[in-house]
Amino acid sequence: MSNKPNAEEFYKKLKGQLEETTNWPSAYLYKFIVKSDNQKIAEIETLFDNTGAVINTTASKNGKYTSISINVVMKDPDAVINKYIEVSNNVEGVIAL
Template identity: 30%
Template structure:
């Protein structure tokens, strides 16, 4: 678990007193080797997904807005995405 890496995110999320809340995940991933599908598979099924490709189609920005029930849910998805090589978390 990479909890230290996401300590600031966890802290900011824990400050929120109104759960569940609407959260926006943003990732940039290389458009190769099924990485877009890997990231998509991590995101909540009930979330609103949008994709934006770079002009060269080399990278894809993935945005997902979803109602999340806890900071742990958000951190878990973020940590899993962080394990995919080449994925940037915004």
């Protein structure tokens, strides 16, 4: 989501969907994919420190990529979006699903 206008459009749409479908605060499941690099995985995990998040990692079949699933209670759609932005701004090459 490096292209700013597309990212803004994506987040605006996501916020609308979250407001319509979820009562807040609520559990939210983040999914990220990064190259299998312990430093990148640790960077993402650090961004969710002290949030009560449950984090699971799964390496791809060939071990080249790692999927990171993070289940955490968020207070509102803005908090969800802010965390996506924080991850994308701090972890190079991360793909958010």
